[in-house]
Amino acid sequence: MNGLLRLRLPSAMGLALRLSVVFALSSVAAGGVAWVVIGDELKARLFRDAELEAKALSAELQTSGEAELKQQIRHAAAFGEDFSNLYYFAPAGGANSTGNMRVFRPASGNVILRIGTDADLVPRSADHQGDLYFGHGIRTPAGWIVVARDQQWIADSQEVMMQSVAWGLAIAFLITVSLAYFSARRNARRVEELNEVLRSVSAGDLSARYKGQEKESDDLSEVADGLNQMLGKLQENVERLTQVSADIAHDLRSPLTRIRLWLEPLALRDDIDPDTREAIGRSLVSVQSMSETFDAILQLAQLETGNLTLETQAADVQQIAANVVEMLSPVAEDAEKSIALNSEGTELLANLNPELVTQALVNLADNALRHSPAGTRITVEVTPLAGGIRLCVSDNGPGIPEPELEKVKRRFYRLDRSRNQPGTGLGLSLVDAIAELHGGTLELSDNKPGLRACLTLRGSRPRTEINR
């Protein structure tokens, strides 16, 4: 059971993983869009910040004069020593510029400045070579004012955002996968329980039910409910059928019993003429054969529906085979045939129902005896298998044509040539059912010439083998 569970998990896990990957990919796509949108938004905001500050400085210039402006720029530049904010004031007329940058070709409006190409830092810094800044330039009568903001801020923000997304994603992924794993495992377990119920039912236990506790209803619990309902119906029907066949059995056997009890005293009387007595005898034989067919049908029905609780015990299969051979030897001899046990006299213990296995073996041997001409040799073999036992009855008679081999196991199926011979046509069906009840099989094959019928009893494990 564990093996099955372990086998099943990967497929459920696979589904969970595929779902998680889809989830991750869409999250990454969403992150990419956010990256672009946030980048644009931050860029616009940096431009606007630069513009506002440039305008404020320009207003300062108008109200307080150049000296005050320079003072303020120096102050602001000193405050932002890490070059996150850049300031530039170039007085008209070519006097020395003020601020922590020098713009090579000042322009008005929003400008993107690359350090080294469009502007230089003051003092120069190799670390920032090639850095991008978003700036705004204003041309006043007194000179150029340019304010710029470090683009690094956008990159940092984007990085922070991507990190948060990545972490969130990782956690979400982990949660999804573990949820998927546990739900997959739970489902696998429920499926396994359902399988267990189905197996019990096929083994004949119609009272098996899915007993899992369902907190919420899902498709699997609906299947389980459906299964339980179906089994309930099935069990009810089978019980009704059993009752009906019991009733039929009773109703048919009562008249048979009456006939028998009426005829029997007559058959025992000496004052009846021989012809009449003969007729009575024949009637009694017919009653007997009717009730035997009836017994066979009932037994077969019971074996096949699994209503029978198989009582097994450790029995010596070699002994069973020897008994059957011993029992049928005189019958074979009188018919000018032979039956022999063709295996060593080693005790071979197996757990089985001795009566049923004997019956199966007698049926097979009887078949061989019945459907073969004088001179036929019948061999019974017992072979121990790993985890079972094989009992074979072979003959060198006419055999069964290949296409008929499987059909003869069917109920009431008879070969054309044996239609006029006595028998119920249920013998092999019974053997088949007995084999199945022991977890085994009945195989018929061509013995070239003749028939070879092998009964494999798998459930019956030989426990000890002692050489006599």
Place this chain on the structure above:
Amino acid sequence: MKILVAEDDQDTGEYIRKGLVGEGHAVDHLTDGRAALAQAMSGGYELFILDRMMPGLDGLSLVKSLRSAQIEAPVIMLTALGSVNDKVDGLGAGADDYIVKPFAMAELTARISAIARRPKLQSEVTELEVGPLHLDLITRTATREGQRIELQPREFLMLRYFMERPGRVQTRTMLLDAVWGIHFDPKTSVVETHISRLRTKIDKPFDQPMLRTLHGVGYVLQA
């Protein structure tokens, strides 16, 4: 023996009653389970023969009621259901024996005498005699009119069974059980074959046949 028969089929019940009366038993026959229980309580029965399926109260419940009422007389169950499980159910409920319909009267009387004999310890019998036929249980050989007859193991078992029940009819079913210990019908002529072999040995060389075939019923050994 005082016997109560509970069998819902009037005809069958009557035949059983007549048959058993013929064997020297005192028999009452009822067709209803409940009535049978009431009658059983009134006491004095040494054996019950109960049909498994009856109106009023079925045979199984009847056995259980009898046992819980401390009525311990042996019970033979008659049934139309001839399966292993039913047998187990019947014996589990407290029945002592179980006969599947349709049965031969000879079988029922044989079971009754088996049950009646059960408690008594049989004294050590070492030889049997029926008319001119003599069987030594120790050497497993028979003699008839001074002539020694060698027997195969199954032939010995069969002859012994007949000689223990002289003049009584033995059916195929009874012989299969007694000689081979099997409770199913082997469909082969195993019984017929052994009867014929036994007959060749004990009857053929002599004038008077002892082992008779009652066609459709069974076999009987008579002096």
